[in-house]
Amino acid sequence: MSDSPTTDPLSLEDLHASVGTRTGRTHVLTILVENKPGVLSRVAGLFARRGFNIDTLAVGPTDDPDLSRITLTLDGALHPIDQVTKQLHKLINVIKIRDLEPGEAVQRELAMFKISAEATQRAEVMQIVQIFRGKIVDLSHLTMIVEITGTNDKIAAFDEMIRPFGLVEMARTGEIAISRGRAET
Amino acid sequence: MRAVDALMECLKAEGVEVVFGLPGGANLPTYDAFYDAGIRHVLVRHEAGGGHAAEGYAKATGRVGVCFGTSGPGATNLVTPICDAMMDSVPVVFFTGQVRTDLLGTDGFQEADTMGMTLPMVKHSIMIQDPQDLPRAVHEAFHIASTGRPGPVLVDIPVDLSKADIEYIPGGEINLPGYQPTTEGNQRQIRLAAKALAHAKRPIIYAGGGVINAEASAELIALTRYGNFPITATLMGLGAYPADDPQWVGMLGMHGTRAANYGMDEADLIVAAGARFDDRITGKLDEFAPNAKFIHIDIDPAEISKNVPAHIPIVGDAKNVLSRLLGEYRALDPDASRLDDWWEKVNGWKDKYPLAYEDSEDSEIKPQFMIQALHEATGGNAIVTSDVGQHQMWTAQHYGFPEPRRWINSGGLGTMGFGLPAAIGAQIGCPDTPVIVVAGDGSIQMNSQEFATCVQEKLPIKVFIMNNGYLGMVRQWQELFWDHRYSQVDLQDHSPDWVKLAEAYGMQGVQLTKKESLIGDMKRIMDMDGPVLVDVRVTREENTYPMIPSGEPARNMVG
Numbered sequence: 103m104s105d106s107p108t109t110d111p112l113s114l115e116d117l118h119a120s121v122g123t124r125t126g127r128t129h130v131l132t133i134l135v136e137n138k139p140g141v142l143s144r145v146a147g148l149f150a151r152r153g154f155n156i157d158t159l160a161v162g163p164t165d166d167p168d169l170s171r172i173t174l175t176l177d178g179a180l181h182p183i184d185q186v187t188k189q190l191h192k193l194i195n196v197i198k199i200r201d202l203e204p205g206e207a208v209q210r211e212l213a214m215f216k217i218s219a220e221a222t223q224r225a226e227v228m229q230i231v232q233i234f235r236g237k238i239v240d241l242s243h244l245t246m247i248v249e250i251t252g253t254n255d256k257i258a259a260f261d262e263m264i265r266p267f268g269l270v271e272m273a274r275t276g277e278i279a280i281s282r283g284r285a286e287t
Numbered sequence: 288m289r290a291v292d293a294l295m296e297c298l299k300a301e302g303v304e305v306v307f308g309l310p311g312g313a314n315l316p317t318y319d320a321f322y323d324a325g326i327r328h329v330l331v332r333h334e335a336g337g338g339h340a341a342e343g344y345a346k347a348t349g350r351v352g353v354c355f356g357t358s359g360p361g362a363t364n365l366v367t368p369i370c371d372a373m374m375d376s377v378p379v380v381f382f383t384g385q386v387r388t389d390l391l392g393t394d395g396f397q398e399a400d401t402m403g404m405t406l407p408m409v410k411h412s413i414m415i416q417d418p419q420d421l422p423r424a425v426h427e428a429f430h431i432a433s434t435g436r437p438g439p440v441l442v443d444i445p446v447d448l449s450k451a452d453i454e455y456i457p458g459g460e461i462n463l464p465g466y467q468p469t470t471e472g473n474q475r476q477i478r479l480a481a482k483a484l485a486h487a488k489r490p491i492i493y494a495g496g497g498v499i500n501a502e503a504s505a506e507l508i509a510l511t512r513y514g515n516f517p518i519t520a521t522l523m524g525l526g527a528y529p530a531d532d533p534q535w536v537g538m539l540g541m542h543g544t545r546a547a548n549y550g551m552d553e554a555d556l557i558v559a560a561g562a563r564f565d566d567r568i569t570g571k572l573d574e575f576a577p578n579a580k581f582i583h584i585d586i587d588p589a590e591i592s593k594n595v596p597a598h599i600p601i602v603g604d605a606k607n608v609l610s611r612l613l614g615e616y617r618a619l620d621p622d623a624s625r626l627d628d629w630w631e632k633v634n635g636w637k638d639k640y641p642l643a644y645e646d647s648e649d650s651e652i653k654p655q656f657m658i659q660a661l662h663e664a665t666g667g668n669a670i671v672t673s674d675v676g677q678h679q680m681w682t683a684q685h686y687g688f689p690e691p692r693r694w695i696n697s698g699g700l701g702t703m704g705f706g707l708p709a710a711i712g713a714q715i716g717c718p719d720t721p722v723i724v725v726a727g728d729g730s731i732q733m734n735s736q737e738f739a740t741c742v743q744e745k746l747p748i749k750v751f752i753m754n755n756g757y758l759g760m761v762r763q764w765q766e767l768f769w770d771h772r773y774s775q776v777d778l779q780d781h782s783p784d785w786v787k788l789a790e791a792y793g794m795q796g797v798q799l800t801k802k803e804s805l806i807g808d809m810k811r812i813m814d815m816d817g818p819v820l821v822d823v824r825v826t827r828e829e830n831t832y833p834m835i836p837s838g839e840p841a842r843n844m845v846g
Binding site: 112113114117118119135136139140143144147148151184185188189191192193194195196197198 | 403406416464465466487555589591597
């Protein structure tokens with residue numbers, strides 16, 4: 103499509119609307135917000151009101167004490183992501199939003215698994231923990247707590263391996279992410 | 288000085304001439320400051336009235352409306368006007384009192400989580416935590432309310448902080464790194480839009496309330512006339528283009544004209560300016576304007592492609608974009624005759640389907656005629672506010688607004704009881720323009736306490752109640768879609784005697800029942816001093832037509 107100021111009219115057939123599409127993949131949004139009271143409820147409230155489902159949500163400080171970072175993941179098959187980010191941008195306390203492409207960012211989540219592991223099973227569990235580069239952070243006669251960091255795929259894989267031993271409970275932080283290279287997140 | 292005295296200074300610095308409100312326990316310090324601040328304060332009789340009055344002032348003048356209420360019930364009463372202002376993009380700053388900071392979160396007397404309960408319906412809200420922040424918060428509130436897509440901003444002030452002593456430095460800076468609305472439209476997109484328009488054979492302009500907010504009426508008219516495009520507008524956009532112009536095809540949407548709705552249905556290119564493709568416009572979304580490509584001009588990027596995907600999105604201020612779009616279009620020098628067939632079709636619809644109704648055979652006043660008579664009696668030059676329902680739609684259809692900011696109603700939220708308080712705000716903002724209210728006998732009762740405010744402020748507002756003894760629009764839907772089962776809509780035998788009610792408030796009351804003398808009677812009423820309440824008896828069971836049944840496409844219009 104030419105951009106020169108000619109008098110060539112534009113055929114309407116050539117026009118395509120390309121927004122509002124569902125991408126079908128998981129999106130990781132990192133949202134830089136002002137560190138003010140109520141900001142999280144504004145973000146969470148917006149998602150609830152517009153019917154967007156959040157898969158994971160993590161909030162924490164940044165290098166700047168006036169700013170916090172909210173990292174959330176949501177399913178691009180269910181929501182038009184451009185509408186989600188545009189609505190978020192309308193919140194006055196939201197400074198910046200990035201929809202991180204897979205591959206251009208490092209994503210990590212921390213999970214803790216409390217596993218039923220009596221003395222007879224311990225060696226086997228510890229071997230799995232070692233393969234996943236996890237850490238045993240608590241041990242009692244009947245249970246141990248394992249700390250795992252990684253992408254959520256890795257955590258899911260560990261979960262699958264460890265479940266047969268008896269999973270007592272588990273807690274996850276939700277993913278955080280930062281862009282690769284020099285570029286700012 | 289006290290934080291509240293600094294608040295008064297900030298209001299003056301923002302150029303505020305008048306505020307609306309009602310005092311209570313948690314904003315006593317603020318009202319002590321009002322005592323000798325030299326700012327006009329209009330005492331309303333219910334906080335909702337104050338909020339709608341501030342909206343009416345803002346809609347009539349284009350300036351920021353201001354409303355004050357106390358904590359707890361004062362704040363909950365403001366929820367409706369806050370939501371109304373959000374839905375219709377009205378710049379209003381709301382100040383609420385809050386309980387002392389040491390009582391916050393303890394369910395103290397008249398405590399409500401004002402920030403929490405208004406969170407989904409404000410453009411922004413600020414709770415004061417350090418009294419020193421109050422001046423900056425006020426300036427930020429005015430800036431946010433009035434720029435970009437306008438909207439309501441709430442400032443919640445705990446009563447102990449409002450009394451605190453602060454150092455006030457005039458002209459405090461605002462700091463809003465996350466708020467930078469785009470006003471300049473993208474040049475490439477505007478050029479693309481001009482080219483598409485030059486190629487279109489069946490174009491139509493669809494203007495919304497955003498054109499009025501942007502003061503872009505002149506630019507809209509210039510583009511429309513130069514291109515000889517048919518033009519329609521939403522309920523909120525009425526007056527942006529003069530209704531007596533031959534290119535005007537009438538209002539769009541559920542109760543719009545056939546010419547407008549069929550025009551959208553058959554258009555090949557729709558230029559939406561400051562409009563948001565609301566369900567009352569689109570009807571069944573899948574079948575809305577099936578042949579059209581869309582140019583969507585809006586200052587709020589989130590509106591673009593929210594409901595209908597835009598082929599050429601242009602984010603920016605309508606005034607900026609429309610004037611540059613005309614420049615680009617003119618440079619292309621398109622062949623005007625390409626629209627001849629289209630105009631033949633559009634004019635055919637206009638001729639075949641005018642807004643008609645069957646007149647009564649006796650003296651009975653038809654509601655449509657009541658509005659036409661009001662147009663005659665006011666010369667079409669009044670500011671008209673309305674409530675919500677049949678009377679609102681008939682007014683929108685039949686008054687014929689010549690200019691922007693003459694038609695003030697609650698479009699998005701559809702708030703009954705909006706008209707009277709909005710007229711108070713409009714009359715105070717425009718003291719030299721006649722202001723009339725067209726209300727229903729149902730909806731006027733939702734804020735009729737504000738008659739006292741009209742009398743106290745000596746406002747010459749003329750309130751015309753279209754009295755059919757029903758909650759008319761609900762009755763119409765029950766008739767058409769619920770098998771005539773009229774459930775809880777008959778008001779006739781239990782409404783007040785309106786003339787006596789007027790007199791009880793110390794204003795004049797008149798009842799009109801005859802169509803023959805209606806225009807003359809209305810003229811006489813318009814010349815009366817002070818507020819007048821007029822009870823106009825109209826046909827009881829008349830339906831608002833034409834109509835797109837809810838959820839159906841435009842071409843299925845009935846009536």
